[in-house]
Amino acid sequence: MEKFDVVIVGGGPAGTLTGWHAARAGASVLILEKRQEVGSPIRCGEGLDKRGIEKIGLTPSKKWIAHEVKGAHIIAPNGMKLKLTEGQAGNEVGYVVNRDVFDKEMAKLAIDAGAQLRVKTSVVELLRKDGKVNGVRTKFMGKIKDIEAGIVVGADGYESQIGRWAGIDTNLKPKDMFSCFQYHMVNIDIDPDYNDFYLGSCAPGGYAWMFVKGPDEANVGLGVQGTKLHKRGDVKRILDDFVKSVPGLAKGKAISHIAGAISACAPLDCVTADGILLIGDAARMIDPITGGGIINAGLAAKPAGEVAAEAVAVGDTSKEFLQKYEKGWRALIENKLWRNYMAKEKVTTFSDDTFNKIIEAIKDADMSQISSLELFKAVQAKYPELVKDFEDLLM
Amino acid sequence: MVMEVDYTVCMHCGACVGSCPLNAMFLHETRLEFLENCNSCGICEKVCPVGAITGSGRVEG
Numbered sequence: 354m355e356k357f358d359v360v361i362v363g364g365g366p367a368g369t370l371t372g373w374h375a376a377r378a379g380a381s382v383l384i385l386e387k388r389q390e391v392g393s394p395i396r397c398g399e400g401l402d403k404r405g406i407e408k409i410g411l412t413p414s415k416k417w418i419a420h421e422v423k424g425a426h427i428i429a430p431n432g433m434k435l436k437l438t439e440g441q442a443g444n445e446v447g448y449v450v451n452r453d454v455f456d457k458e459m460a461k462l463a464i465d466a467g468a469q470l471r472v473k474t475s476v477v478e479l480l481r482k483d484g485k486v487n488g489v490r491t492k493f494m495g496k497i498k499d500i501e502a503g504i505v506v507g508a509d510g511y512e513s514q515i516g517r518w519a520g521i522d523t524n525l526k527p528k529d530m531f532s533c534f535q536y537h538m539v540n541i542d543i544d545p546d547y548n549d550f551y552l553g554s555c556a557p558g559g560y561a562w563m564f565v566k567g568p569d570e571a572n573v574g575l576g577v578q579g580t581k582l583h584k585r586g587d588v589k590r591i592l593d594d595f596v597k598s599v600p601g602l603a604k605g606k607a608i609s610h611i612a613g614a615i616s617a618c619a620p621l622d623c624v625t626a627d628g629i630l631l632i633g634d635a636a637r638m639i640d641p642i643t644g645g646g647i648i649n650a651g652l653a654a655k656p657a658g659e660v661a662a663e664a665v666a667v668g669d670t671s672k673e674f675l676q677k678y679e680k681g682w683r684a685l686i687e688n689k690l691w692r693n694y695m696a697k698e699k700v701t702t703f704s705d706d707t708f709n710k711i712i713e714a715i716k717d718a719d720m721s722q723i724s725s726l727e728l729f730k731a732v733q734a735k736y737p738e739l740v741k742d743f744e745d746l747l748m
Numbered sequence: 749m750v751m752e753v754d755y756t757v758c759m760h761c762g763a764c765v766g767s768c769p770l771n772a773m774f775l776h777e778t779r780l781e782f783l784e785n786c787n788s789c790g791i792c793e794k795v796c797p798v799g800a801i802t803g804s805g806r807v808e809g
C-alpha cells in the first residue's frame with residue numbers, strides 16, 4: 354500500500370497551507386481534493402485583511418489580488434452609512450482576491466515545499482488499525498484505492514465529514530449555520546474604494562456584503578441564519594430582493610453565481626482524535642461575526658503542519674500528543690472566536706430599530722481614532738440598555 | 749429514502765452536507781448521495797441556498 358507521513362483531505366487553503374508547513378518540517382505529504390480543479394467553483398466573498406495575510410506568512414501577490422479598498426461602509430437598515438477606514442474596520446478589509454487563483458497559488462506553495470496533490474480524488478472512508486485512524490480509502494475515476502497515513506488531516510471544509518467519521522463532534526445547531534448566496538456582478542454603480550456591509554432584515558440573522566473587485570464590479574452576497582430560513586430557496590430569493598432594493602446594484606448583471614454555507618459557532622472542545630486532526634472550516638474555525646475563515650485557517654495551519662510532522666517523526670500520533678496542536682491553534686485564535694461568538698449570539702437578535710440606533714450613536718462619535726472599545730462606549734453613552742449584555746465582552 | 753435533488757438547480761456547494769445532523773449525505777463532486785441513516789428531517793432542504801432539495805414534507809416550497 355502507498356504510504357505518506359501526512360495525508361490531507363481537502364485542497365482548500367486549510368489543506369494546502371497545512372501541507373506547506375508539514376512538508377517544510379520534513380514530512381512526506383499527500384493532499385487529496387475531490388474536485389477536478391483546486392479553487393473552483395469559488396465559494397467565497399474573497400475579502401481578506403492585509404495584516405492577516407502577513408500574519409500567516411504570505412507575500413501579497415498581484416497574481417491573486419483583484420482589488421484594494423480604503424475601508425468599509427456599515428449601512429444601517431434605514432440607510433445611514435458609517436464610514437470605517439482600513440485600520441478601524443480591521444478584519445476582512447483591505448484586499449479582495451481571486452480565490453480560484455489564490456487557492457491554486459497556495460497549492461503551489463505546498464507542492465514547491467515537496468507535497469503531492471491529487472485532484473478528482475475523493476476520500477470516501479477512513480481506515481483504522483486497533484481503533485486508531487491510519488489511512489484513507491480514496492476514489493479516483495471510479496477506482497478505489499487505499500492509502501496508509503502516519504496521520505490524517507481533515508481539511509474538508511464546511512462539509513466536515515472526515516472528523517465526524519472519526520468520532521469528533523463537529524455538528525452545528527441551526528442557529529450556528531449560515532446559508533449564503535452571492536453574485537459576481539458587473540456594470541454596477543459603486544464607490545470602488547469601500548466594501549459595503551448591510552445590517553438588519555435584508556439578511557435575517559446575518560448581513561449582506563459587497564466586496565469590490567474593480568471600478569464597476571463586486572461580489573454581492575448575503576448569509577441568512579439557519580433558524581431564520583423557512584421556505585425552500587429562501588436565500589437566493591432574499592438576495593434577489595436585496596439587489597433590487599439597492600439603486601447602484603439593481604441595473605448590474607451577474608457573471609457568476611456562488612453558493613455555500615459558513616459556521617458561526619463557539620470554538621469546538623476538541624478537533625483531534627488518535628491519528629487525526631481537523632483544521633479550517635472542517636474544525637469550525639470561521640469567525641462568527643465576520644464569517645471570514647481563510648486567515649484563521651492559515652494561522653492554525655502552522656501548528657497543524659508542524660505538529661503533524663513531529664508526531665509522525667517521533668512515532669506518536671495519539672490524541673494525547675496532538676494536544677500540542679490543540680494548544681497551538683487555541684493560543685492563536687480561540688479567544689477571539691469566543692468573543693465574536695458571544696457577540697454574534699447577541700447581534701443576531703437585534704431588530705432593525707436597534708441597528709439604526711447603534712449606527713446613529715457611533716456616527717456621532719469621534720471616528721478619527723476610534724477602537725472597537727470606543728465604539729461600544731459611544732453606544733453605551735447614548736443607549737445604555739443596548740449594550741448591557743455586551744459589557745462583559747469589553748473586559 | 750424520500751429526499752430528491754434537482755440537478756438543474758443544485759450548485760454542489762456542500763451547504764447541505766455540512767448541515768446534516770446525521771452526516772447522512774455525501775457529495776460525489778457533483779452528485780449528492782443520501783445514506784441509509786437519513787431520516788428526512790429536512791434541514792438540508794431549508795439550508796440549500798437555491799432550493800434544490802425536496803422530499804422531507806416539512807419545508808414549504
Ligand SMILES: Cc1cc2nc3c(=O)[nH]c(=O)nc-3n(C[C@H](O)[C@H](O)[C@H](O)COP(=O)(O)OP(=O)(O)OC[C@H]3O[C@@H](n4cnc5c(N)ncnc54)[C@H](O)[C@@H]3O)c2cc1C
Binds near residue numbers: 364386535611
Ligand atoms: C459565500 C461565502 C463567502 C465567504 N466570504 C469569505 C471572505 O470574504 N473572507 C474569508 O476569509 N472567508 C470567507 N468565507 C469562508 C471561506 O471561504 C472559508 O473559510 C475557506 O474556504 C476555508 O478553507 P478550507 O480549506 O477550510 O475549506 P474549503 O476552502 O471549503 O476547502 C475544502 C476542500 O475539501 C474538499 N473536500 C471535501 N470533502 C472531501 C473529500 N471527502 N475528499 C476529498 N476532498 C474533499 C472540497 O472539495 C474543498 O475543495 C466565505 C464563505 C462563503 C460560503
